[in-house]
Amino acid sequence: MKNMREKILGVATTLFETRGIHASGVDTIIAESGIAKATLYKYFPSKNELIIEYLKEKSNRFYTWINEKLSDTKLESRDVLFQLCDLYEQWITTPHFNGLPFHIGSVEFPDPAHPVHHYSIELSNELQQYLSKLAEIAGVKDAQTLGQQLTIIFEGGALIERLSPGTGAAKRARNAAITLIKVSV
Amino acid sequence: MKNMREKILGVATTLFETRGIHASGVDTIIAESGIAKATLYKYFPSKNELIIEYLKEKSNRFYTWINEKLSDTKLESRDVLFQLCDLYEQWITTPHFNGLPFHIGSVEFPDPAHPVHHYSIELSNELQQYLSKLAEIAGVKDAQTLGQQLTIIFEGGALIERLSPGTGAAKRARNAAITLIKVSV
DNA sequence: AAAAACGAACAGACCTGTCTGCATATTAAA
DNA sequence: TTTAATATGCAGACAGGTCTGTTCGTTTTT
Structure with missing residues (x-):
């Protein structure tokens, strides 16, 4: 898929803002996005990077x-x-x-x-x-x-x-x- | 000791404000306070209660x-x-x-x-x-x-x-x- | 055929909260 | 004042869960 990055970022954004950043684990983000964990770490080298991109x-x-x-x-x-x-x-x-x-x-x-x-x-x-x-x-x-x-x-x-x-x-x-x-x- | 509660609360306050609440674990609080874990849980039934008291x-x-x-x-x-x-x-x-x-x-x-x-x-x-x-x-x-x-x-x-x-x-x-x-x- | 994404397990660390055994004060009785 | 009973705090192990990040094969997409 092409817009994988946007999808992850969108889900992360929602979770970060409704539950908080610390309270939103990577496992929750991937479950909500319907993607594999390795995919997330392919587009974002770490959770910190994901936060900053958000x-x-x-x-x-x-x-x-x-x-x-x-x-x-x-x-x-x-x-x-x-x-x-x-x-x-x-x-x-x-x-x-x-x-x-x-x-x-x-x-x-x-x-x-x-x-x-x-x-x-x-x-x-x-x-x-x-x-x-x-x-x-x-x-x-x-x-x-x-x-x-x-x-x-x-x-x-x-x-x-x-x-x-x-x-x-x-x-x-x-x-x-x-x-x-x-x-x- | 008498002022155990104040001591714990003081250390927790400093940690919460300098490192953040989520980032300050109970283990860190007791280590910094120099007290036993059971003592903290005697004065504060849970971490949430400790936060609210803070x-x-x-x-x-x-x-x-x-x-x-x-x-x-x-x-x-x-x-x-x-x-x-x-x-x-x-x-x-x-x-x-x-x-x-x-x-x-x-x-x-x-x-x-x-x-x-x-x-x-x-x-x-x-x-x-x-x-x-x-x-x-x-x-x-x-x-x-x-x-x-x-x-x-x-x-x-x-x-x-x-x-x-x-x-x-x-x-x-x-x-x-x-x-x-x-x-x- | 090659690239990308999947599910799932794994490592190692940290989290809250409970419990045990031991040492130290504090208080009460003799 | 000395001794006995009680309370308090200590260190640390433990349970059960979650965290980030890595690494597998396997399946899907291109």
Whole structure:
């Protein structure tokens, strides 16, 4: 089969996000995928590599989605930031949203020396830089600060929304972000 | 010995926060504590109970500390919220800060049926209610909203501060919280 | 025919939780 | 104060299970 890698990655993604990474054993992943163990280890040299590929793919999917949506907006104006907040809310209130991936990776692997933790830090920095750049394009003076503050709110909102769904965490995080953008010079 | 329970809990706390909960086996905890396995299981009927006691104790410690600090302020004024933000920054920039406990608990045990996840939700709600009540006392109109928004910022800030220490995440989270308080009616 | 995937067993380590036998404190009685 | 009874903690083996990762032949696909 051709799309064996995607199939494995898809099953792993679901298991990692619903049961946790540590709690999802390789045996469970192969049973759920309906594949042999040797096949998994052919496409992914180790479980750690599989985890990292999961993080990478989720991240790519997010940026692809958001860049496509944002490309409709004219980038010079500050409206791009407001639209970003709406997209954020939309993203984390999606039915199958299960938390931002690097968030999970960094908490489940707190040891900074662990490759998964290390890669999670990279992804976190990438998000901050992405948001900062967006703020800079929108003409915000201290773009670095706003970028990190948006990261903080998006992270926290995603966690609370996942922990207590239906209590309006996503909407309130969006509103908090919009407030911060408005007061930014 | 009298303080056996505290000793075990202390070692478990350190291990849980530096290596992760799943990654800290009972054998490691007893080896690090210098006690026998039977002793641990005398004071804590299971590892799950030990985890929950860890969460409970950390939470109590936080509220004790913050209530003591806040008792100096006159509670009718809005200044109590501003002081809260300062205390928050102080708390998460403490050298041995390793993330808010229920945050870790909820991510490492994503299954809502798991007792640790369940208790983490309780602690999250408790924090939201605590902050909402503080906002109410301070005279904020929509205290529920501000309370949850502060929870979101504090959570997100704690995560980013832990993930990228020294990048000013704590200070920026504090400032974001203060901005939100100021614009609240 | 050649490549890929299968099922299944295996190794070696780790996991939680129980149990036993022995040493050490602490307490009570003489 | 000395002795006896009780409680507490120790080290370590053990059970039964799960973990990652490897290696078999065997079957399916190309």
